[in-house]
Amino acid sequence: MKTIRFDGPEGDILRVGDRDLSRGDTTKVPDDVAEELVTAPYVAVSLVEDSRPAEPQRPAESTQRGGMSSGRTT
Amino acid sequence: MAAPHEIIAAPYTVYLARTGTAFPRVDAGEETFVRAELWFKLGTSGVKNYDDAGVTVSHPQSMELFRGAGATAPRKAFRTEEDFLIALTLVDLSPGMYAKILNDARITTVAAAERVAGEQSFEILRGLNVTHFALLARGMSPIDNELTAQYECPACIEDGSPAVNLTKGRPASLEAQFRAIDAAATGVGTLRVQSAVAR
Numbered sequence: 217m218k219t220i221r222f223d224g225p226e227g228d229i230l231r232v233g234d235r236d237l238s239r240g241d242t243t244k245v246p247d248d249v250a251e252e253l254v255t256a257p258y259v260a261v262s263l264v265e266d267s268r269p270a271e272p273q274r275p276a277e278s279t280q281r282g283g284m285s286s287g288r289t290t
Numbered sequence: 291m292a293a294p295h296e297i298i299a300a301p302y303t304v305y306l307a308r309t310g311t312a313f314p315r316v317d318a319g320e321e322t323f324v325r326a327e328l329w330f331k332l333g334t335s336g337v338k339n340y341d342d343a344g345v346t347v348s349h350p351q352s353m354e355l356f357r358g359a360g361a362t363a364p365r366k367a368f369r370t371e372e373d374f375l376i377a378l379t380l381v382d383l384s385p386g387m388y389a390k391i392l393n394d395a396r397i398t399t400v401a402a403a404e405r406v407a408g409e410q411s412f413e414i415l416r417g418l419n420v421t422h423f424a425l426l427a428r429g430m431s432p433i434d435n436e437l438t439a440q441y442e443c444p445a446c447i448e449d450g451s452p453a454v455n456l457t458k459g460r461p462a463s464l465e466a467q468f469r470a471i472d473a474a475a476t477g478v479g480t481l482r483v484q485s486a487v488a489r
Contacts, residue, residue, distance in 0.1 A: 225327070227396040233403060239327075249401060257334065258386060258410060259399045 218250035219243070223260040230259060295435045301337045301344035302429030302441070304378060305329040306390060309422045309473070313442045316484040320428075329426060330390060332466070333382050341379035341463055345427060347441060348375045374443065374470035374478040376427055381463045383454065385410040391452055391466050394421040420447050425468050425479075433485045443479035445471045 222230040222237040230237040230253075232245055242264055245253070253261040303320075307329045314323040323329045333339030352371035355364035380387055389395040393416035402408035425446045431437035450467035470478035 224397070224399070225330075229396070229398045231398060231400040233401075245401070249403070253401055258384060 217244045218247055219264040219266055220245055220250050220253055220261050221264050223262055225260075230261065296432045298430045298432050298435065300430045301340055301378075302347075302427040302439075303336045304332040304345060304376065304468075305426040305428070306332065306394075306423040307426070309424050309445045311424050313424075313426060313440070316438050316440055316482050317488060332378070332387065332390070333380060334384055334387070339380060339382040339387075341381055343379060345376065345378045345429075347427065348377070349373070350375065375467060376425060376441065376443070376446075377450070377465070377467040379463045379465045381461045383462050383464065385412060388412070388464060391448055391450075391464050392416055393419075393448070394423070420449075422447060422471060422473060423468070425470075431484045433483050437484035437487070439481065439483040441479060441481050443468070443470045444476070445473040447471055 219242050220232075221242045222228075222239060224230060224239055226239050228239065230241075232243055232249070232253075235243050237243060250263060253259060254263055305324065311328060314329070320331075324331050337345075350371075350373050351369055354368045354370050356366045356368070357364050380391065385397055389397050389412040392412070392414060395412040395414075395416075397410055397412045400406065400409045400411075422445045425441070425443040427441040427443075428438060429440075431439040433439075446468040448466055449469045450465050452464045452466065454462050454464060456462050472478050
C-alpha cells in the first residue's frame with residue numbers, strides 16, 4: 217500500500233473506492249493504483265512518503281526534568 | 291531568431307488562474323508557475339493543441355463622431371465602447387480543458403478499481419454565475435525574439451459559444467473567447483515585453 221495525495225484544483229474531487237478526496241487529502245491505495253494515478257496526465261496526484269517519525273532515543277542515564285525551575289532557590 | 295525582431299510569427303500560450311493570482315515575472319520559466327494551485331495551461335501540450343489559426347488578440351472599439359453643421363469631415367471623436375479579447379481554438383477535448391472552457395466546471399475523477407471503470411465527469415450546465423479568470427498569454431518578445439512577452443489580464447470571462455463538431459477527418463475542437471472585465475476598475479490588462487535579461 218502507498219499513500220497518495222490529491223493535488224487537483226480546489227473544488228475537484230478524486231473518488232478512490234468509497235472515499236472522496238478534496239485537494240490536499242491523502243489516502244492509502246494499492247501500489248498499482250498509486251502508480252496509475254501518479255503517472256496519469258489527467259489528474260494531479262502525488263505520492264506521500266510515509267514518514268512516521270522514529271521513536272526518539274532517550275539517553276540511558278538522563279532522567280533530569282524540571283527545566284528552568286530546577287536548581288533555583290529563593 | 292534574426293532581426294528584425296519586431297516582426298514576429300508565433301502563437302502565444304494561454305494560461306488561466308483564479309483572479310487575484312500574481313502574474314509571473316516576464317523572464318520566469320513556465321515550470322515555476324504552472325501548477326494546480328496557480329496557472330493552468332490551456333492545451334495539454336500548450337500551443338501544439340491550438341488550431342492553426344493561432345491566438346488572436348483583438349481590441350475592438352466603438353466611436354461617436356461629431357461633424358459640424360457646416361462641414362462633412364468629423365471634428366471630434368468620442369470613444370463609447372472598447373474591449374480586450376483573446377481568442378483561440380483548442381484542439382483538445384480532454385475533460386480538464388472542456389470543463390475549464392465551460393465556466394471552469396468542477397471535475398470528479400473516479401479511480402479505476404475492481405468492477406469500477408475509471409472516469410472523469412463534470413456538469414455541463416454553466417448556470418447563472420459567470421466565472422472570472424485571470425489570463426496570461428505568453429510568447430515571443432517583439433524586441434528580442436529570444437526573450438518573452440506577455441499579456442496580463444487580471445479578470446476576464448469566457449463568453450464564446452463553443453460548438454464541438456464531431457465528424458470524420460477533422461479534429462473536434464473548442465472555440466474559446468476571453469473578454470476582459472474591468473472588475474476592480476483598474477483597467478483590463480497590460481502588455482509586458484521583455485527587452486533584456488536580468489543582470
